[in-house]
Amino acid sequence: MRILLEGSDARYTLEQLAQTLFGSQEIEIQCRVRQTHKRISAVCVLIQEDRQSRACAWLQNSNDKYECQHTHRLVVARALYRAALQMLDSPPQWGMLSGVRPAKLIRAQLEAGHTPEQAQRWLEKTYDVQSDKAALCVTAAKFAFSVHQDLVPRDVLLYLHIPFCPSRCSYCSFVSMSAGDYAQYGEAYIQALMREIFAFETLVKTRGLRIRSVYIGGGTPAILDADKLYDLCARIHVLAPAAEFTVEAGRPDVISAQKLAALRRAGVERVCVNPQTLKNQTLSVIGRKHTSADFYQAFALARQAGFQAINVDLIAGLPGETEEDFYNTIDGVTALAPENITVHTLAVKRSSFLNAEAYQPAPASRLHAMLDYAEKTIMQKGYAPYYLYRQKNMGGSFENIGFAKPGEECLYNICMMEEIGDVIALGAGASTKLTRHGIRRRVNPKYPREYIAGIDSVLADFDWIEQYFYEE
Numbered sequence: 001m002r003i004l005l006e007g008s009d010a011r012y013t014l015e016q017l018a019q020t021l022f023g024s025q026e027i028e029i030q031c032r033v034r035q036t037h038k039r040i041s042a043v044c045v046l047i048q049e050d051r052q053s054r055a056c057a058w059l060q061n062s063n064d065k066y067e068c069q070h071t072h073r074l075v076v077a078r079a080l081y082r083a084a085l086q087m088l089d090s091p092p093q094w095g096m097l098s099g100v101r102p103a104k105l106i107r108a109q110l111e112a113g114h115t116p117e118q119a120q121r122w123l124e125k126t127y128d129v130q131s132d133k134a135a136l137c138v139t140a141a142k143f144a145f146s147v148h149q150d151l152v153p154r155d156v157l158l159y160l161h162i163p164f165c166p167s168r169c170s171y172c173s174f175v176s177m178s179a180g181d182y183a184q185y186g187e188a189y190i191q192a193l194m195r196e197i198f199a200f201e202t203l204v205k206t207r208g209l210r211i212r213s214v215y216i217g218g219g220t221p222a223i224l225d226a227d228k229l230y231d232l233c234a235r236i237h238v239l240a241p242a243a244e245f246t247v248e249a250g251r252p253d254v255i256s257a258q259k260l261a262a263l264r265r266a267g268v269e270r271v272c273v274n275p276q277t278l279k280n281q282t283l284s285v286i287g288r289k290h291t292s293a294d295f296y297q298a299f300a301l302a303r304q305a306g307f308q309a310i311n312v313d314l315i316a317g318l319p320g321e322t323e324e325d326f327y328n329t330i331d332g333v334t335a336l337a338p339e340n341i342t343v344h345t346l347a348v349k350r351s352s353f354l355n356a357e358a359y360q361p362a363p364a365s366r367l368h369a370m371l372d373y374a375e376k377t378i379m380q381k382g383y384a385p386y387y388l389y390r391q392k393n394m395g396g397s398f399e400n401i402g403f404a405k406p407g408e409e410c411l412y413n414i415c416m417m418e419e420i421g422d423v424i425a426l427g428a429g430a431s432t433k434l435t436r437h438g439i440r441r442r443v444n445p446k447y448p449r450e451y452i453a454g455i456d457s458v459l460a461d462f463d464w465i466e467q468y469f470y471e472e
């Protein structure tokens with residue numbers, strides 16, 4: 001991507017939007033902006049191989065400094081978007097919105113006193129978002145709005161990271177070490193994690209924190225044996241008996257009746273069993289060492305174990321999948337009636353095997369058909385979208401949506417995705433995010449080996465978190 005920009009410092013706005021609209025395609029953007037105290041205008045020219053398009057946009061300026069910056073970026077984005085529309089096959093579903101958290105914009109509108117209908121119209125008009133996407137966004141934002149009202153200072157959410165998996169999925173960009181690494185580092189990793197949990201327990205007691213939600217994710221937490229799962233979860237449960245408690249058990253190939261029973265005994269109420277697809281050929285292509293029959297069995301075991309809620313993760317646009325394949329997966333999963341279904345759109349992330357193979361995502365029209373079917377089918381069965389987000393390098397620039405049956409929404413997912421509430425995260429690569437007075441982060445060493453070796457400085461860093469709660 002080449003950007004020639006005159007009269008503006010909104011390069012980031014152009015980069016983000018161009019990447020959202022054109023992905024990795026080569027494109028040159030020429031943008032000229034004029035700003036007076038009365039109005040801001042922009043002219044944008046796009047050049048791609050032998051094609052060229054041109055568009056302009058303008059808005060009235062404001063005396064307010066913040067408002068003026070916002071308007072400036074909006075004008076620049078609008079000029080680029082209008083020029084892009086002349087090159088794209090069809091208008092993007094999310095219009096000129098390039099951010100990863102669209103529901104946050106709606107929540108801000110609701111908090112400013114606008115009705116959901118007004119907020120939806122504003123999103124459609126300001127960013128050219130299509131009405132069905134805007135409606136999804138409003139529904140999700142209403143959940144976030146009510147959670148935000150309910151949280152008080154000293155409410156925290158706890159995340160624990162288990163960065164090991166039985167094998168690596170071809171689309172994965174997370175730091176997830178193999179089963180061999182788990183055999184080598186697993187024991188030392190859990191010991192280091194227990195030391196960090198001890199520091200967290202001390203913080204909770206000294207600062208009088210209330211844990212609202214616990215989420216153990218990965219990686220694949222169910223790679224731990226039943227005793228370790230029990231020890232870990234029971235220790236946390238004692239600290240937060242009333243908190244929502246989710247374990248992303250994850251891959252069906254490591255889920256067993258003993259492990260699920262250990263989780264239930266330790267007080268875990270919610271579990272994720274994730275097939276991503278029910279097509280065996282795809283499961284093999286993406287490097288997962290399980291079949292759809294393994295998923296059905298793991299799901300049945302989770303039901304028998306008596307969890308309050310089971311979540312199932314799916315991905316639209318996996319390599320080689322047709323619309324029919326994905327519809328079959330949606331039909332198979334909805335027939336099981338899990339309390340939560342999360343539908344992702346495949347994102348080809350930089351550090352994934354797929355990216356190394358220069359994999360090209362499915363065409364936007366195919367992804368649109370898949371997501372449309374998923375959204376309609378799932379919502380007809382009584383679920384509502386309760387959080388959503390978008391990612392970079394996502395085919396067709398669509399979205400990931402968490403659907404829940406009424407009353408089964410996962411508090412942790414809402415808070416994480418909407419950046420509300422304070423999340424204290426433990427384990428390798430875990431990112432603590434404190435959200436009052438602006439967002440502040442602490443990120444632990446990325447790899448298990450570094451985390452184990454650096455655990456003393458990780459613990460020393462707890463002073464910083466403690467200080468934050470003194471300020472409350």
Ligand code: SF4
Binds near residue numbers: 176
């Ligand atoms: S199970 Fe999840 S974390 Fe593990 S390799 Fe696959 S996508 Fe990555």
